[in-house]
Amino acid sequence: MADIADIATELMERRMESAMATCRIPDTTAANDECEECGGEIPVARRKAAPWATTCIECQQIIEEKRRHVR
Structure with missing residues (x-):
């Protein structure tokens, strides 16, 4: 009989x-x-590795740096 966690x-x-x-x-x-x-x-290569990417590597790095400074 299955318990709650299994369900x-x-x-x-x-x-x-x-x-x-x-x-x-x-x-x-x-x-x-x-x-x-x-x-x-x-x-x-970036589009193949990350098909959802909408920015180039350089711009993505800038975005991530800005996020780190906001926290």
């Missing part, structure tokens, strides 16, 4: 599977090659 774990797994099934990963071949911050090109 909760199963429910979480089902919800996660459902969320993953509906999640769409951006196409790396799409025209998402322009950085939202500086307008420069996002290198192909």
